[in-house]
Amino acid sequence: MHKNDSYVQFLIMQVMSIIKYIERLQRMDSLISLKATGTPDEFARKMKMRRSTLFQNLQEMKRMGVNIKYSYIRQSYYYADSRRIKIRLESLDEVANNGKDLVSNKSNFSPLQY
Numbered sequence: 789m790h791k792n793d794s795y796v797q798f799l800i801m802q803v804m805s806i807i808k809y810i811e812r813l814q815r816m817d818s819l820i821s822l823k824a825t826g827t828p829d830e831f832a833r834k835m836k837m838r839r840s841t842l843f844q845n846l847q848e849m850k851r852m853g854v855n856i857k858y859s860y861i862r863q864s865y866y867y868a869d870s871r872r873i874k875i876r877l878e879s880l881d882e883v884a885n886n887g888k889d890l891v892s893n894k895s896n897f898s899p900l901q902y
Contacts, residue, residue, distance in 0.1 A: 810875050812835070812845065813845075813849070813873055813875065814875070815835065816835065816845060816846075816849070817872065817873055819831065819834065819835075819865075820856060820864075820865045820866060820867060821867065821872075823859075823862055823864045823865075823866045824864060825864045825865040826863060826864060827863050828842060828843070828858075830863075831865065846865070849873060852873055853871055854867065854871050854872065854873055855867065855868040855869045855871060856868070
């Protein structure tokens with residue numbers, strides 16, 4: 789294996805890790821939006837993660853600017869305002885075709901929706 793092959797493998801693993809992270813955030817967002825998380829233990833089980841990992845992920849989302857609360861009455865997490873995390877993956881061709889939008893700061897990528 790050449791040095792470049794190792795680097796390509798490393799990059800592929802990094803991209804796969806990022807994609808898994810994005811998919812996890814999207815799944816959490818979906819359950820929170822539907823107010824269908826259940827208790828923290830149930831939410832962790834639905835997400836196939838430890839409860840401590842769930843709390844770390846919720847803290848990360850809050851640091852991104854999303855206001856997430858827990859309702860003891862509904863036994864579910866919910867969004868306390870209209871802010872959401874919005875992640876959109878585009879191919880390089882799409883980015884190149886929309887290059888003028890990127891320059892004018894009208895990109896389709898928006899980490900937070902206000």
